[in-house]
Amino acid sequence: MTHELRAEDLSLGYGPQDVVSHLDVEIPDGKITVIVGANACGKSTLLRGLARLLAPRTGSVILDGKRVQDLRSVEVARVLGLLPQTPVAPDGITVADLVGRGRYPHQSWFRRWSAEDDAAVAAAMESTGTAELADRPLSALSGGQRQRVWVAMALAQDTDLVLLDEPTTYLDINHQVELLDLLTDLNRRHAKTIVLVLHDLNLACRYADHIIAMKAGAIIREGAPIDVIDAAVVTEVFGLPCEVLPDPVSRTPMIVPRGRHHVPVPESV
Amino acid sequence: MATPTLVQDTDVEHAVGTIQRGRVVRKGRVLGVTTALALLAFALFVATMMVGSFPVTPWEVIASTFRLGSDPSVDFVVRDLRLPVATTALAVGLAMGVSGLVFQKLLANPLASPDFVGISSGAGLAAVGSIILLNVSAMFVSVAALGGALVAALLIYLLAWRDGITGYRFILIGIGVSELMVALTGYLIARADIFEAREAMTWLVGSVGNAGPTQLRILLVALAVLLPLTLVLNRHLDVLELGDDAAKALGANVERMRLVLLAVAVVLVALATAAAGPLPFVALIAGPIAVRLIGANGSGLVAAAFVGALIVLVADLVAQHVVPVELPTGVVTGAIGAPYLIWLLATVNREGRGG
Numbered sequence: 001m002t003h004e005l006r007a008e009d010l011s012l013g014y015g016p017q018d019v020v021s022h023l024d025v026e027i028p029d030g031k032i033t034v035i036v037g038a039n040a041c042g043k044s045t046l047l048r049g050l051a052r053l054l055a056p057r058t059g060s061v062i063l064d065g066k067r068v069q070d071l072r073s074v075e076v077a078r079v080l081g082l083l084p085q086t087p088v089a090p091d092g093i094t095v096a097d098l099v100g101r102g103r104y105p106h107q108s109w110f111r112r113w114s115a116e117d118d119a120a121v122a123a124a125m126e127s128t129g130t131a132e133l134a135d136r137p138l139s140a141l142s143g144g145q146r147q148r149v150w151v152a153m154a155l156a157q158d159t160d161l162v163l164l165d166e167p168t169t170y171l172d173i174n175h176q177v178e179l180l181d182l183l184t185d186l187n188r189r190h191a192k193t194i195v196l197v198l199h200d201l202n203l204a205c206r207y208a209d210h211i212i213a214m215k216a217g218a219i220i221r222e223g224a225p226i227d228v229i230d231a232a233v234v235t236e237v238f239g240l241p242c243e244v245l246p247d248p249v250s251r252t253p254m255i256v257p258r259g260r261h262h263v264p265v266p267e268s269v
Numbered sequence: 270m271a272t273p274t275l276v277q278d279t280d281v282e283h284a285v286g287t288i289q290r291g292r293v294v295r296k297g298r299v300l301g302v303t304t305a306l307a308l309l310a311f312a313l314f315v316a317t318m319m320v321g322s323f324p325v326t327p328w329e330v331i332a333s334t335f336r337l338g339s340d341p342s343v344d345f346v347v348r349d350l351r352l353p354v355a356t357t358a359l360a361v362g363l364a365m366g367v368s369g370l371v372f373q374k375l376l377a378n379p380l381a382s383p384d385f386v387g388i389s390s391g392a393g394l395a396a397v398g399s400i401i402l403l404n405v406s407a408m409f410v411s412v413a414a415l416g417g418a419l420v421a422a423l424l425i426y427l428l429a430w431r432d433g434i435t436g437y438r439f440i441l442i443g444i445g446v447s448e449l450m451v452a453l454t455g456y457l458i459a460r461a462d463i464f465e466a467r468e469a470m471t472w473l474v475g476s477v478g479n480a481g482p483t484q485l486r487i488l489l490v491a492l493a494v495l496l497p498l499t500l501v502l503n504r505h506l507d508v509l510e511l512g513d514d515a516a517k518a519l520g521a522n523v524e525r526m527r528l529v530l531l532a533v534a535v536v537l538v539a540l541a542t543a544a545a546g547p548l549p550f551v552a553l554i555a556g557p558i559a560v561r562l563i564g565a566n567g568s569g570l571v572a573a574a575f576v577g578a579l580i581v582l583v584a585d586l587v588a589q590h591v592v593p594v595e596l597p598t599g600v601v602t603g604a605i606g607a608p609y610l611i612w613l614l615a616t617v618n619r620e621g622r623g624g
Contacts, residue, residue: 014432053517077520084514088377092564096291104508105520109501113292122284131284135291157519 002029003079003160003193005050009059012042012049018057019045020217027161027210032187032194034204037214038238043197044085044165046214050195051082051163077105081159083150085166089138095149096134099125102156124155128182144175151182162186163195168203176200180207201238205229205252213237229253299567306562306575313582314359318351320590353485357544358477358585358598359578360488362551364541366577367499367570369552370559371534374506374568375527376436379613382553383418383538386443389547390450391421392539396546397454397469401461410472411484411543418539421446426531433513433524475546475599477585484544491540495533496574502530503568548599550606551580557613580605 006026013019020042027033027050035043048054050061052068061068068076081102089098102124103117125131128148138146147167154162164183168176180203186192198204204211205225212222213229215237221228230253231244240257243264247254258264318330323346325333332338333347369382383389395417396410403409425446429439454473458466472479480488505526508516516523538552555577559569562576584601592601 048514051518053514072520073517073522074520077518082514082518084512084518086512087515088510088512090374090510092560094291094295094566096288097295100288101508101511102519104504107504109504118285118288118292119281122281122288125288126281126284131280131287134284134287163518 001160004029004062004064005080005161005193007046007050007059007061010046010049010056010061011058012045012054013057014045014054018217020049022058023217023219025212025219025222027193027195029193030187030191031209032184032196032207033210033212034196034198034208035212035214036198036201036204036237041214041237042217043212043214045217047082047163047165047195047197048084051080052076053082053084074105077157077159079159080161080163081154081157082163083154083165083167085169087150089146091139093138094134095130095136095138095141095152096121096125098138098149099130099152099156102153102158105157120158121156124152124158127155127186128152143170144172144178147171147175147179148182151179155186160191161193161195164197166197166199168198168200176203183207201229201234201255202247205254206247206250225252229255295566299563299569299572302562303572303575306559306572306579310359310362310575310578310582313579313586314355317355317358317582317586317589318347320586321346321351353480353482354478354585355582356489357480357485358581360485360492361477361480361541361545361548362555362578362581363496363574364488364492364537364577365548365551365581366555366559367496367574368534368538368541369554369577370556370570370573371499371506371530372552373556374510375530375534376439377510378436378440379557380553381436381440381443382556383534384547384549384552385447386440387421387425387445387447387450388418388443388535388538389542389549390447390454391424392418392542393473393547394450394454394457395420396472397457400469400472401457401465404465407479408481408483411481414543414546415539418542419535421450422531422535422539426528434527471597472546473599474597475542475548475602476588476597477545477548477581478598479546480544484540488540488544491536495537499530499533499570502526502533503570506530507568545581546597546599548581548584549603550610551577551584551602554606554609555580 008024010023011018011021035046037043049056052061063076063080099121103120106117125134128151130149130152133141133145138149168179171179183194184207187194208225211225211228213220213233220237221233229244231242234240234242234244234255242258243256244253245256315327315330319325319327325343325347329338329343330347333344334352338344372381372383373379392414396414399405399410399413425439425443429442458469461469505521508519508521509523509526513523556573559572559576563569563572580602581598584598588596588598588601
């Protein structure tokens with residue numbers, strides 16, 4: 001099923017200042033979109049705004065032709081899921097119980113736990129490789145396992161759009177790649193539209209079908225990484241002088257920072 | 270730790286089986302523990318009515334309670350003297366136990382019980398004020414206590430509101446409000462004459478023997494309505510526990526659900542406090558004990574209610590019959606609760622959570 005998710009003239013903020021101002025953006029359906037930018041550029045804010053966790057100050061978020069503010073929150077939650085940056089795990093909760101909480105929007109006071117919920121939880125745990133952890137307490141797991149459990153909870157929600165706010169933070173490089181491979185699997189196999197905020201530009205360029213580079217609450221560039229990421233853009237967005245080379249594995253742009261203490265080594269050496 | 274590259278249907282079927290079995294086991298554990306607690310609470314409920322200067326057998330207690338007995342002297346002792354106190358202990362314990370756990374889950378902190386965040390002290394100030402300044406009947410004192418608890422809760426909620434409620438701000442402001450109420454209560458008692466001060470102090474310690482029949486009836490009706498309501502609302506509590514962002518992303522109406530759950534918990538603890546005074550620590554310790562017994566197998570709200578009832582029934586039994594002088598119930602719950610609080614504060618800080 002295809003979905004439309006876009007923002008029109010969207011302004012968002014917390015204090016007196018807007019963090020994101022008058023922004024227009026469209027999330028391509030069925031693709032992996034990655035939002036990148038320096039700290040405090042508004043990328044997480046934009047993601048939270050798209051997932052209606054922040055009320056717009058101007059403009060609106062449109063989901064399938066309707067303003068998100070006009071839809072019931074639980075209806076939105078059956079189409080669009082979000083894994084926040086720092087969700088809270090209740091003390092002592094087991095993996096299966098936590099993943100099961102993703103079924104909330106499919107239940108109501110008269111419609112309690114059903115076979116369909118069991119199936120969705122099982123599928124989510126199986127595809128994230130967490131099924132064998134089902135009865136373990138979350139607190140007994142490693143950081144990488146824990147993050148896969150949270151992703152499983154977001155998947156149990158069974159939405160076509162999945163938004164993830166910095167899901168690779170606190171993971172080592174191996175687990176980062178593993179998680180991004182998993183999200184790519186979900187995107188390719190189940191045609192889920194995935195939107196991520198990532199810090200690592202090289203991984204962003206490799207895994208994104210569509211990249212959105214933000215600075216100071218505005219979009220500087222967006223498009224396929226290979227078309228839009230070059231040294232000039234990285235320098236503008238991050239203020240970082242760098243070289244951009246083709247990634248030897250994926251041929252996507254790979255960023256090599258210059259820093260102040262190193263001079264380029266001549267290629268002939 | 271390899272991420273599976275291909276998910277087979279048989280794997281999913283296997284996982285469904287694992288999850289269903291796990292759910293049945295967890296439900297069984299919750300049901301087992303809760304039933305055991307309920308039976309224990311009932312046994313204590315009967316036991317508190319057996320002992321005293323006129324000993325009665327358990328069968329006489331049960332027969333008389335359910336109006337099956339025919340011995341008028343037993344009926345008088347059980348139904349008129351002991352049943353109201355035992356019922357108050359049971360009802361107050363149930364209400365405080367469930368209310369405390371709802372607070373702790375909602376504010377994600379083991380210290381967030383209503384006797385900590387100023388709701389009980391709001392009730393205390395209003396009750397003491399009505400005793401000393403207005404010289405009113407016991408019935409009005411409990412109405413005042415109810416009002417005081419509700420006003421304190423509303424005050425904390427409004428002061429803590431800033432684009433929503435966070436657990437930390439609610440607790441800190443609640444402690445501040447609590448201190449203010451305690452200070453004002455102290456001022457009133459210091460100015461009162463000795464008889465009023467004594468009456469006020471007695472109320473403040475709390476005793477299940479204080480409740481009048483009307484207060485008890487109101488509490489029982491509230492329990493009959495609000496306990497099932499809490500269970501219906503439990504699935505919202507389950508997602509609110511994951512933090513505001515996760516709960517909103519799952520489609521929960523976070524602010525409304527939090528307000529409704531807080532209101533239910535406040536009304537329960539306010540009515541319990543109005544009936545028996547602010548029995549210290551019952552709401553604080555019932556929830557964690559229930560959660561420890563149930564483990565990660567369920568929410569434990571019903572178990573917390575029964576643990577609360579057990580604590581108050583035991584405290585009443587000890588206060589009336591075990592110690593050489595008869596004490597108010599609150600002295601005993603305080604004596605049980607204070608060491609727990611010290612242990613909690615010590616371990617919470619060591620683990621770097623909550624507190």
